[in-house]
Amino acid sequence: MREVFQSELLEVQERLVDISRSVVTILEKATDAFLTNNVSQADQALEISDANEDKALALDELVIKILARQSPVARDLRVLVSALRISASLERMGALACHLASIARYRFPGSAVPDSLRKTFEEMSALDIQLAKKLTEVLQNADVDLARAIQAEDERVDELHRSVFEVVLSDNWKENAMFTVDVTLASRYFERFADHVVEISSKVTYLTTGEWHETE
């Protein structure tokens, strides 16, 4: 019985890693769409995200079946409850990435990114992609050091998020309201995406070490 349970837990973990990998792909395509006005990449991001939602739903069903069959307690129970939360966060990350892709679609053939903020958004995109890749590793190896590194990197995303508002609210900002709306929302999506990475990695750290890192 214990062996069956262990192999079921492993399957849950593998599925979380798989969903996390898809989120990386969605974000790569969505940021490419956002930064280079590439509508075909935007469409692909939206398509993969749809499939990912189905995967998350199927994972939740699996977790509920395991809970019913195995009646786990203590740490095993917490791992499964956390899996449900991680799956919800990963699904949300895919949706946030898709919002970036949608901005690109709306503005096509124009760009959603004004020149004055191009570097900032390139850095935010690269950071979020990096964070999503590290998260996949954390989920695969329960790597606690990596989980801590993630928290430090999130601070840089927050810094960039604040810097977007500094630029937009400065006297030098000459862009129209459309750009103001786009960059405000896009910056918020990047920041929330990174927040979810931190929340998930905190959960993995907690499950592995028992230490709880407050994420908010």
Added chain:
Amino acid sequence: MREVFQSELLEVQERLVDISRSVVTILEKATDAFLTNNVSQADQALEISDANEDKALALDELVIKILARQSPVARDLRVLVSALRISASLERMGALACHLASIARYRFPGSAVPDSLRKTFEEMSALDIQLAKKLTEVLQNADVDLARAIQAEDERVDELHRSVFEVVLSDNWKENAMFTVDVTLASRYFERFADHVVEISSKVTYLTTGEWHETE
């Protein structure tokens, strides 16, 4: 054993209703702060939201204890898993309301709401408060008809959300970038708040009738 379990389920439900009631209070204070530049209301919203996060955390712990002690299956198990998700959504709704309160704090003594969008935001505030109150009733009575009414009202929130962008992107919009940023984010917070109400009420409908209403 079954009686103990029933009384534990009832406690979970009562706590969800209590947290949902607090979310109504947080939103009432936050929208008042946002619409009338009332910093003291903003502070109170933030304070109640902090307490609410603790309540949500305590509820999650209770649910995990019940899962461990009672090893529920079938519908009972689904009710408890849903309680975890509803608690996470309610916590998030409190946080979204607090973002509105924070906008008011940043802009004080000025207003975060330009005259041209005052009516829109008053309607959005009233609708979100109404939705949050109905949600409390849905959680209390598993009222499926009310859950359906909620889904219709959310459509009006989405309409208002789109209308904010129409105003901001029209030639008549003469406000500065600060207002553009504030109304863009505020409108998004109102819309997300209503989304969470719909998601939770769909879960209650599903648990009560077995019918799943897609919310996205």
